[in-house]
Amino acid sequence: MNRRLFLFKGAAFAAGAALLARAQTALAAAWPSGAFDRDDTAAAIKELFGAEKYAEDAGIEFRAPEIAENGAVVPLQVRYKGPAKAVAIFVEENPKPLAAAFELGEKGAANVGVRIKMGHSSLVHAVVQKPGGELLGTVKEVKVTIGGCGG
Amino acid sequence: MKVKAKAKGGAVEVKLIAKHPMESGQAKDKEGNRIPAHYIERLTAEVGGETVFAANLGPAVSKNPYLKFYYDGAVGDKVSLHWRDNKGMEASAEATVK
Numbered sequence: 001m002n003r004r005l006f007l008f009k010g011a012a013f014a015a016g017a018a019l020l021a022r023a024q025t026a027l028a029a030a031w032p033s034g035a036f037d038r039d040d041t042a043a044a045i046k047e048l049f050g051a052e053k054y055a056e057d058a059g060i061e062f063r064a065p066e067i068a069e070n071g072a073v074v075p076l077q078v079r080y081k082g083p084a085k086a087v088a089i090f091v092e093e094n095p096k097p098l099a100a101a102f103e104l105g106e107k108g109a110a111n112v113g114v115r116i117k118m119g120h121s122s123l124v125h126a127v128v129q130k131p132g133g134e135l136l137g138t139v140k141e142v143k144v145t146i147g148g149c150g151g
Numbered sequence: 152m153k154v155k156a157k158a159k160g161g162a163v164e165v166k167l168i169a170k171h172p173m174e175s176g177q178a179k180d181k182e183g184n185r186i187p188a189h190y191i192e193r194l195t196a197e198v199g200g201e202t203v204f205a206a207n208l209g210p211a212v213s214k215n216p217y218l219k220f221y222y223d224g225a226v227g228d229k230v231s232l233h234w235r236d237n238k239g240m241e242a243s244a245e246a247t248v249k
Contacts, residue, residue, distance in 0.1 A: 099209055111221045112220050115216070118211075
């Protein structure tokens with residue numbers, strides 16, 4: 001085999017392997033480090049979803065306490081009855097606003113509960129991404145009596 | 152990891168608690184040294200080889216993370232859960248839907 005043919009076959013093999021890997025992990029297997037690293041909410045939303053703004057949608061049921069006595073454990077639940085492919089939670093006043101980003105498979109439902117830490121009282125955004133990429137969201141203020149980030 | 156999976160109203164409800172310190176990297180120890188960040192980055196749930204749910208978590212998720220999610224499934228499904236943290240530690244668990 002001459003060198004050129006070898007390189008060509010190698011490239012074809014690599015491309016095939018990449019396609020196979022992508023097919024096996026229909027949900028991106030990578031943790032979105034860039035979005036978790038942003039210290040501004042709009043920038044974090046943009047990094048994660050490609051658009052800075054979401055449309056306010058009353059169809060999103062966002063359960064969050066008005067007053068969280070213990071910022072170390074703030075229970076949140078986001079529910080949207082329509083089709084969706086992702087749900088994410090952003091806490092404006094946390095050092096890094098993105099708290100959690102959930103990916104929903106074909107069989108997944110936009111109904112997720114999680115407990116997070118909040119250092120201070122803050123606006124908390126729940127964002128839902130529809131299958132076509134459209135962003136919906138809603139915001140709530142959570143007052144924190146004792147911060148939960150230690151230090 | 153403690154997992155409960157239950158068929159409920161036409162869907163399956165999965166509740167789990169993963170044992171993990173979820174250090175934010177913001178806290179300090181008694182000597183005033185910063186405790187390095189240590190947290191679960193990604194948790195996935197598979198049913199029959201298909202990923203139904205994946206959670207990307209940041210250091211702001213509470214210690215011993217609790218998660219609740221739903222997927223379109225039925226009694227008898229085997230739900231395989233797996234997490235990996237920012238130091239490369241991993242854990243798995245499986246639950247049968249009741």
